[in-house]
Amino acid sequence: MGLSTISTYFLRLQSLSPNLIFKSHRRKRTYLARIANGSQPSSNGYPSVTTTQKTPFPGKPEADVVIIGSGIGGLCCAGLLARYQQDVLVLESHDLPGGAAHSFEIKDYKFDSGPSLFSGFQSRGPQANPLAQVLDALGESIPCVNYDSWMVYIPEGEFLSRIGPTEFFKDLEKYASLDAVREWKKLLDAILPMSAAAMALPPLSIRGDWGVFSTAATRYAPSLLKSFAQMGPQGALSATKLLRPFSEILDSLELKDPFIRNWIDLLSFLLAGVKSNGVLSAEMTHEYLS
Template identity: 50%
Template sequence: MLQTRQLRPQSSAKTSTNGYSFVSCRISTARQGGSRSSASNSLTTRASPSSLARSPICCKAASTVDTDVRLPNKLIGAARSHQTDVVIIGSGIGGLCCGALLAKYGVKVTVVESHSIPGGAAHTWERGGYHFESGPSLYSGMNARGKDANPLAHVLQAIGEPLKCVQYNTWNVLVPEGQFLTRIGNDNFLGVLSQIRGAGSPAMAEWRRLQEVMRPLAKAAVLLPPVAFRYDPGVLLSAIGRYLPALATGGTDAMKLTGPFSKVLDGVISDSFIRNWLDLLSFLLSGLPANGTIAAEVAFMFNEWYRPDCMLDFPIGGSQAMVQALIRGLEKRGGRLLLNSHVERILLDSNGRATGVALRGGGSIKARKAVVSNASVWDTVRLLPPDLPAAQAAVSTFNREAQETPNCPSFMHLHIGFDRTGLPDDLELHHIIVNDWSRGVDAEQNVVLISIPSVKDPSMAPAGKHCLHAYLPATEPYHLWKGLDRKSPEYAKLKEERSQVLWKGVEKIIPDIRSRAEMSFVGTPLTHERYLRRARGSYGPAFKAGEALFPGESSRIFYLFQYFHQLAEGHEGSPGVS
């Protein structure tokens, strides 16, 4: 067993107060694939003027700014009615990326958000000076440029909104074999293997062999952007056409990227700990083990994490800093963001084409060119009128495909604001706990992820305090919660029971956390369903690698596009569920 590190208990006791539900989720709407669509029109939202010029939406010069009267984002009722080029449903990272890029190229854009806080699954909320992150916390490549930058960094660079980040390279891991501090980089993991399996063990030789196998795959992965791994006819234009030189350079290695990562491991890795470790990394990347995770995601991660001098990035201000940067990019070019503006339905004309949205409480927004949905496929199809003759067949097919799309489980979350007195100054930002390898990394209540963002950015908590986010990553079954009244004693009891694994996980890091806690909040699948408008509180579609690829932008409805966070999915740090 590896040595474990115990933190000193705090002498003065404080009472922990169990709070109410709030929203928390993950940036990604879709996992490995998406809806099977056949509409011929395609919305392009990459940071390339030439590609945007080919889009049916884009028609203005990059320097053009919307000169219409700006709408405050707190308007209500019919006062929100106006006309624009494109209306985007949802202010998650995907929706804001789409809006900011379109605004950059002169398209008039309005983003509508049901919640009072922008950011979707990446929003931050504040209580008593504590800034709690509801979404991602592990990032890399945020300040890199070129092929080493992650796709979100490309967007931020394109709109001229760089982020200030703190760099670091360690995270804490607690697994059945013991506890260890791992560093990003190849040599460090060899040290971990030496401790667990012994110096000169076959496991170390297997890891070195895997590095050799992954090197050409990683090279091919960084040559192709994630939008090239789509499951629609447009892939022939975006990947084969635009990225033909990259495909030629990658050769047969590029073709391996769309299969499951487990096929890369077969014949190379037999050591059980390494297989379990790579299952865990795959799960953190995509929400699926290695046999369901597309090899391209892991190859990109290997290029990022297992190279000399690689670092992780934490944005000053946390995930909300990313959200605000995208909003600035949207609004400085005339784009609009309307909060508290829930879309009641997507408007279709007599020909079955999407023409705008109707808002709850009154008001509508007409779109001259397109409607883009940043919502899940299940929630998008529910916004369509089922009885319009011109679109009845398309809506029916869209609905059937949505219902056939497998969904993954939801989340449990625990947010704690606590006193840091007596805790070491070098407390880690990230902690990953696996209780039992034999159950599988995707088993419910088996893997706990913990982040303490105030370790890297003290401004996220009051002086002398820390804020903490612990969660079960896309493993919480919705059926346990279905039909419960959120104000009922039954709901409160289930919250208490199902959150204990999170408390116990945090206690492995900070044994006296319950007495230190000044406030705590528990989020459930019903929280996701309510605040993020996510069907069944789901993380998203659960297509396995080899069965489907990333979805394209088109839908069954003309001029209705689906923006599934492809600019963020796969490389936003540790994407997926971390």
């Protein structure tokens, strides 16, 4: 699936609701937002937002909500707010929406602006991709393709990597070392017992602060308790690591092989745009290793 597909479909939301308007501006222009002092309330009962600027601004002067930035997060917020009858204005300094998920063309060739990985769009229910759930709420669908492999280009070589944690052993044997094979097995042995707890939680409920007790522990307590019972006391205790950075699991297992550490950082960046020290273990376990 092309990364530009997602941002393209969000632009179609303007046809779903007049409450969402996208405005693109060059970086040279400066735009400020302030709370209006007028007596006219907005559609949600709160003071509306008035846009003021140094240059003429063609478009609506007021909105219930102004969202700065048209990345995936901004577009999701804007789409859902418009879906629930909020008057939304999205401001973007680039001339294309989508953030890291937009693409551009040069001489009939299409280029992605940044690496991103979106998967699980065909799943439905609590385990569905959060972005898929947003699109469902908006009544939108996007074309998806199933794949079982992906091409990898790294300094050690070029190879077709098959989907699945155990398939990766073959690549490690050829392009890394026996130490890398042993460390990958050690990681899987530690992670797989936690996968039941990770899969018991919808991706949207996973967070790394105390709010997890509201979004996950309280709402999905029955499924969590069932998973803990299957894992046993030791497994349930280790599952608490799921809400910690994934790098802490790597460090606790004393995984030091450069290929393994770099590979995990690559997967983390594709998933969340950060290295393994910035992504929750639950996300990595849910997405790649379950």
